[in-house]
Amino acid sequence: MNELISQIVEMSPAALFVLGFNGLGLALKKSPVPDWTIPYLLGLLGALLYPCITDPAKVSYTMAYPVVYQAMTGAVLAGASVYLNQITKQFLNRNNPPPPNP
Numbered sequence: 001m002n003e004l005i006s007q008i009v010e011m012s013p014a015a016l017f018v019l020g021f022n023g024l025g026l027a028l029k030k031s032p033v034p035d036w037t038i039p040y041l042l043g044l045l046g047a048l049l050y051p052c053i054t055d056p057a058k059v060s061y062t063m064a065y066p067v068v069y070q071a072m073t074g075a076v077l078a079g080a081s082v083y084l085n086q087i088t089k090q091f092l093n094r095n096n097p098p099p100p101n102p
Contacts, residue, residue: 013054014073017074017077017081018080019081021042021078022081022084022085024045024081025085028041039078042079042082044075046074046075046076046077046078047072047074047075047078048074050073050074051070
């Protein structure tokens with residue numbers, strides 16, 4: 001198991017970030033936070049946290065503001081975790097038709 005985790009970390013911290021934000025989204029879903037705010041909170045937290053956990057030296061040296069790039073990457077990765085959650089829900093409910101609209 002540790003070997004698998006080390007391979008994922010070496011592959012990309014972004015993969016762990018998306019998986020971690022899936023867990024964070026689940027925790028927020030079970031909290032009293034309104035459901036409609038969860039994607040916004042994840043995007044904001046992604047933009048704030050990703051620059052803190054990544055190395056700005058790995059971003060291109062020609063880039064003027066690497067922290068802005070990392071913040072945008074964090075927000076996009078948080079959006080990817082919401083997308084992954086929605087895809088999973090749609091796949092699991094694929095045989096259950098939606099209720100008719102009133």
